[in-house]
Amino acid sequence: MKKTLIMMIFCSSFIVSANEVKPAPNGITLPKGYQGWQVISSSHRVDNHSLRVILGNDIAINAAQNNNTKPWPEGSILAKLVWKEGKLPNWQQAIVPEEFIHSEFMIKDSKKYSKTGGWGFARWLGLEQKPYGQNENFVQECFGCHTPVKNNDWVYTIPSILPKPSK
Amino acid sequence: MKKTLIMMIFCSSFIVSANEVKPAPNGITLPKGYQGWQVISSSHRVDNHSLRVILGNDIAINAAQNNNTKPWPEGSILAKLVWKEGKLPNWQQAIVPEEFIHSEFMIKDSKKYSKTGGWGFARWLGLEQKPYGQNENFVQECFGCHTPVKNNDWVYTIPSILPKPSK
Numbered sequence: 001m002k003k004t005l006i007m008m009i010f011c012s013s014f015i016v017s018a019n020e021v022k023p024a025p026n027g028i029t030l031p032k033g034y035q036g037w038q039v040i041s042s043s044h045r046v047d048n049h050s051l052r053v054i055l056g057n058d059i060a061i062n063a064a065q066n067n068n069t070k071p072w073p074e075g076s077i078l079a080k081l082v083w084k085e086g087k088l089p090n091w092q093q094a095i096v097p098e099e100f101i102h103s104e105f106m107i108k109d110s111k112k113y114s115k116t117g118g119w120g121f122a123r124w125l126g127l128e129q130k131p132y133g134q135n136e137n138f139v140q141e142c143f144g145c146h147t148p149v150k151n152n153d154w155v156y157t158i159p160s161i162l163p164k165p166s167k
Numbered sequence: 168m169k170k171t172l173i174m175m176i177f178c179s180s181f182i183v184s185a186n187e188v189k190p191a192p193n194g195i196t197l198p199k200g201y202q203g204w205q206v207i208s209s210s211h212r213v214d215n216h217s218l219r220v221i222l223g224n225d226i227a228i229n230a231a232q233n234n235n236t237k238p239w240p241e242g243s244i245l246a247k248l249v250w251k252e253g254k255l256p257n258w259q260q261a262i263v264p265e266e267f268i269h270s271e272f273m274i275k276d277s278k279k280y281s282k283t284g285g286w287g288f289a290r291w292l293g294l295e296q297k298p299y300g301q302n303e304n305f306v307q308e309c310f311g312c313h314t315p316v317k318n319n320d321w322v323y324t325i326p327s328i329l330p331k332p333s334k
Contacts, residue, residue, distance in 0.1 A: 021333060030333070032332070032333055033332055033333075034332075035205070035329050035330070035332045036205050036332065038202070038203050039206050039220055039222065041263060041264055042209045042218055042219075042220050042263070042264060043218075043255065043261045043262060043263045044211040044218065044261070044262040044263075045258075045260060045261050045262075046260050046261075046262060047260035047261075051209055051210075051211065052209075053206055053209050053220065053327075055206065081327075081329065083327060083328070088210065088323060088325070089325075090315045090316050090319070090323060091212075091315070091323060093212060093213050093214035094210045094211070094212050094213075094214075094323070095210060095211040095212075095213060096208060096209070096210045096211075096325065096327075097208055097209060097327040097328070099328070100327075100328045100329060100330070103330070124330075127328065127330050128330075129330050148257045148258070149257050152257070156255060156257060156258060156261070158255070158256075158263065160220075160248075160250060160263075160264040160267075161250070161264070161266070161267045161294065162202050162248065162267060163202070163267070163270070163291075163294050163295075163296050165199070165200055165201075165202045165203065166188060166197070166199055166200075
């Protein structure tokens with residue numbers, strides 16, 4: 001019994017099984033395979049003690065690499081993965097991801113989402129990926145928080161600088 | 168002239184051109200295309216004020232997803248991208264990557280690197296990707312720093328928990 005429990009805990013790390021994920025209240029469905037997207041940047045929010053990794057689909061990555069993000073092109077999807085901050089057991093001065101909080105997305109479609117800066121917003125909570133929001137008005141909360149970055153195409157993330165890939 | 172200078176600065180973000188990158192003093196060559204690898208974790212080192220994103224090649228990602236990291240399988244490559252910490256202009260409580268410091272790698276080959284825990288170490292500095300180390304003895308510095316995690320197959324990184332990708 002004890003061994004089984006230990007095994008269950010052990011096997012729960014990194015990736016947890018998910019069945020059908022419900023769409024967000026505004027109809028946006030969870031982008032498939034976002035876990036494998038290329039990284040755009042990361043952040044540590046010291047106000048709410050969370051660590052974030054920001055990924056992008058191919059259109060977004062191409063835009064970031066070519067400095068074509070003002071505005072981001074149609075079809076861009078930005079994924080933000082958010083964890084509670086923890087400490088690395090063997091290096092306490094390294095703040096690292098601990099419990100998974102949510103994944104959230106911005107989807108660029110200027111016509112479809114013209115009322116919210118051309119971006120569709122959606123969020124799924126926890127490893128069970130429960131859609132965030134009681135009804136479609138939840139996007140007003142997302143959009144409101146992004147108002148300070150209206151002049152950056154409503155996006156907080158600034159793509160991190162990286163060496164160019166060799167050919 | 169001024170316009171050209173502004174364009175040059177503007178175009179330097181995210182990814183910077185690199186020509187031939189020299190191998191590390193121990194003969195390890197820079198893994199191609201690491202910028203596109205899948206993310207394993209991230210960290211914020213508050214002791215040296217740096218932000219890190221840890222990526223893995225396919226073997227390492229598969230190992231992380233299947234909790235098969237003690238030890239990491241042969242052929243695993245872990246890439247750590249390191250930036251100086253900065254602050255997001257529109258959200259000062261978000262610590263984000265600023266200047267690119269270096270990329271560093273651990274390559275699992277138990278026979279080839281038997282003297283350093285089965286891992287080959289290498290690091291390239293800055294956007295110009297200059298090999299780190301005066302001679303092959305530089306790996307003793309890498310290996311020494313990893314001694315506290317000997318029991319974690321010499322690896323500090325703990326793969327972050329993520330929802331399992333849907334099929």
